[in-house]
Amino acid sequence: MLMKLNNIGDNGVVCDFGNEVSKLINNNVIKTFQYVRKEVVTGRIHGILNCTPSYNKLIINFDPNITNIKNIFDFLNSVNISKLNLILERKKWIIPICYDFEMDLTDISKKLKIEKNDIIKIHSQTTFYIYMVGFVPGHPFMGDLDSKLYLNRLETPRVKVPAGSVGIVEKFCNIYPYESPGGWNIIGRTPIKVFNNKDESRPCLLSPGDTVKFKSISKKEFGNFKNE
C-alpha cells in the first residue's frame, strides 16, 4: 500500500504518499492524479470536483450531493499504483530566460561565494521537474536545484515582483505568473506567459509532472518575444 487515506471534513479526501519531497514519491502522486482525472473526465467516477497534487499528497474535493467519503475511499483503494504508467501528457518545455532581469544575483553571489556566471550556468543546465502547480493560477514549483544554490526566502519579501520573474528558494525554482508580492530570490525573467486568462483551452502552460529547462536569451531577444 503506497498511500494512506484520510477524510478532510465531509467533502474531501487526502491521499498521503510519504513524507519526503522526492521525485519517486511525487511520481506516485502524479500517476494517481492522472488516473483519477482520467476516470473523472471519462465519467467512470462521479462527483469529484477537483484533485490537487502536491509534493507528497493528492487532495480530492467532491460534491457531497453526489458522492461521499466511503465511495471515494473505495475507489482509491481499488487503484493499484504500481500498475499505473506515468504516461501521459508529460511535456518537456524549453523556457527562455533573460538573466539581465535578475534582482538578487549580486547578493546571492556574495552569500554563496559563487560567481554570478556560475550561478547562471548551474541554473540553465538543470532539468527541472514540476512537483506541483498552484497557490495562484499557473504558478509552478520546480526542483531540484543543485544543493550549492540552496537559499532561504528573502528576509523582507518584495511588495512587487514583475510577471515572469524566475525565483529560487531551497531546492526549488518558480515563475511568477503575474505581478505580485514575493519572497523568492529573483535571478531572471521569462517573456513566456505561464498563465493566460485569455486562453480558455490552455489558461496555464505548465502541468504537474512536466519538465522545464531554461534557455538564456538577451534583452533584445526578450523584447522580440514580448512583441510577438
Added chain:
Amino acid sequence: MSNSFFKVLRPGINSTYQDKGRFGLQHLGIAAGGCMDNESFSFVNAILGNKETEGVIEFAYQGPLLKLIKGRTKIAITGNVVFKIIYSNTKTIDGQTDRSYNLEEGDAIDILATKESVYGYLSVKGGFDLKPFCNSVSTLIKGKIGPNEGKKIGNGDNIFIKNENTDKKIFLIHPASSSSNIIRVLKGPQYQYFSKDSQKNFLSQNYNVTNLTDRMGMRLEGPALKNIVNPNIRSEGIIKGAIQVPEDGQPIVLLTDHPTIGGYPKIANVASVDYDLLVQKKPRTSILFKCIELKEAEQLYHEKQKKISKIIKDIEEVN
C-alpha cells in the same frame, strides 16, 4: 439574445458575477470559486425558474444601483437585503427579498445594504448574457478570470440579459434562515499539532470575525492556538472551509476563492452544512465552533439539502 440591458449607476462594494464555480482546474492553481452562499444562490434562480447553475450577481454589504435602459425583465433578490425598486412612471417602493418583480424600461433597482449578513444575490429570468471561461461565469478576481475580464462590476458597465421577459407572474419563496452563531466543524488533518488546552479553547471559546475577511478567507481573533509540533507543514492542496493556523495562533478559515495550495497546519474543517451560515457572518460577529463526527456531518448536510429542495418545491405564484 435580447437587447435588454441594465446600466450600472453605482457598482457597490464588491459586486461580481458568480455561479456554482469552475471545476477540474485546481491542479493548475485555479480554485473553484463561485458563489459564497450556495443556499441563497439556489433560491434566487429557483424563484425565477432558471437553471440551477445560471450565473447571478453577488454583492457584499452595499450592492449596485442598476437602471433598466432597454427591454423588460423579471428579477429577484435573496439574502438579508434592504433594497428599493424605483419605478420610472410611478413611485419608489421598498423591495422584499425572496420574491420576483417585473421591471419595465426605465425602472431601477437600488440595493442599499445587506442586514446582519455579508452577501446577497440578484438574478434575472433567463439569466445575464455572460461569456463563460472554462464552463463557468464565476469571477475569480485574483487570477483576473471570468466575465468582465475577471474584474468586479464597474461604474457605467452595461449588463445584458439573455431573454426579454413578458409574463407578469409573481413568485414567492419561503426560506428558513438560521441566525445561529454555532459553526460545526470536523477535526482537521493536523488537529493533533495543537496543545490540549488549545484544542479545548478552540471548541469552547468565542472567536470573532475580523475586518480581514473577504472571498478568499476569514481571519478570526480569539484565544491563540498553540502549535506544539511544527508551525509549518509540507504545502498541500486546500479545500474551502479548512481552518488553518499560522504561527501567531489566530485561525483563518479559507473560503471560496482560497489559494489552491498552502503550508499551514489545519486544526479543523467547517462542516458542509454550516458553510453558508459562516460566510454570512460580518466582522465583529462572535462565533463558537462545535466539533461533530463525520457521520453526523453527512447526515446534517443531507437533511439540509432536503429542506432546501422542499423550499424550492413550495415556491408559490401570487397575483
